[in-house]
Amino acid sequence: MREKKPYFVVTYFTTAEAMATERLCKARGIEGRLISAPRSVTADCGIAWRSLPESKEIIKSALAEANIEVQGFYDLEL
């Protein structure tokens, strides 16, 4: 089994917001990638953004600046 590591995860109400996040993070050089929303935080299907924990604050402020609507922020072991 894959070893679990800590990540900062962002979930959304729509796929469009997840794609906007990827575009935003790429433009700003913030590392991370899109994943299927983990079942531990939502049973709804959907796409989430996963970054390293140290990017948490920079992502939160970037999302706020860009008016990207977020469902939730999570610190997860994935």
Add this chain to the structure above:
Amino acid sequence: MTGRIYFDNAATSISKPQCVVDAVVYAMQNYGNSGRSACSQSLDASRVIYEAREKIADFFDVGNPRNVVFTSNATESLNIAINGILEKGDHVITTDLEHNSVLRPLYALEQEGVEVSFLHSDSKGSINYDDIKSLIKENTKAIITTHASNLTGNVIDIKCVGEIAHAENILYIVDASQTAGSLPISMRDMNIDILAFTGHKSLLGPQGIGGLCVADGIEIKPLKRGGSGVQSYSKEHPSEMPTRLEAGTLNSHGIAGLSSAISYITDIGIDNIHAKECELVKHFIDGISDIEGITIYGDFTGSHTPIVSVNWKDMESTELSDVLMEEYGIATRPGAHCAPRMHEALGTVEQGVVRFSFGYSNTIDEVDAAIQALKEICG
């Protein structure tokens, strides 16, 4: 790792036949707006669209090609059918196997006074056909079922349901999203009144094109009204099929691709396609069923589409799918699959499932790679 091996064909097939790609490109470079002029570019679009209606009428044994309506996908087709047939005071019977493209339009109509009853699924995703008769009431207007579950791949015996519906004078609406192009469908032989399909799954066509086939004599109230190229001074949208249910510019580019895809499938033979898909499914199940802790969902004793949904112990389906993608380059779909009642019946609301959905272009070697990957991950 990017996806080397693609097992999400039940969502959208990739590796489209070259003839489909060529037909779309040719259409984009040469066709005008169908029905809007007698210029050659417009007529060419109209010709390819009519030819596609004829091919689809043959393919699903609809009868009259004028009863083949083009839409953007099965969801649009189902919305047109459901909203155009059911009215306040009507009763409709459907199943736990349905996708949200059936459930959500029905739930919306429930708020407006349409009664909805469900044929329940057992824990293997099967329904009991004997239950249908007990659900029929005086005001039952229609039975709506999928042809196959997008979650388990279990196939519903639509001929059996069609016979029950017609014996009771009830309309039968079939969602063929998961089977069109993979299993033979005859509207007349199976007593289907309305058939909804999409072009981008096992029909191997482009996204954005689907359709609705309607039996003679069935009148569906239009969902959309607008430009039709005919009867321009009338305040009402034309009532004649197929224009009755088509408003606005038709997607002749997508229709050209779909038309070519249907020829491709017809040339290979739908039975040959299904046989190959069954071989992939059997090989996969034989390879993974002895993995300790694996759960395989569905009933494989009867007819089946090329879907195998699994979980391993209590591992999150999203995690298993992510490892398959990132470490093995194998694309699957995890989580909930827009079929909430099916997940409830299977007991997978929380865990979701990892769905492997094969297609005609997949190979035994690719299936072997998935078997090996699962053995390593779950070992």
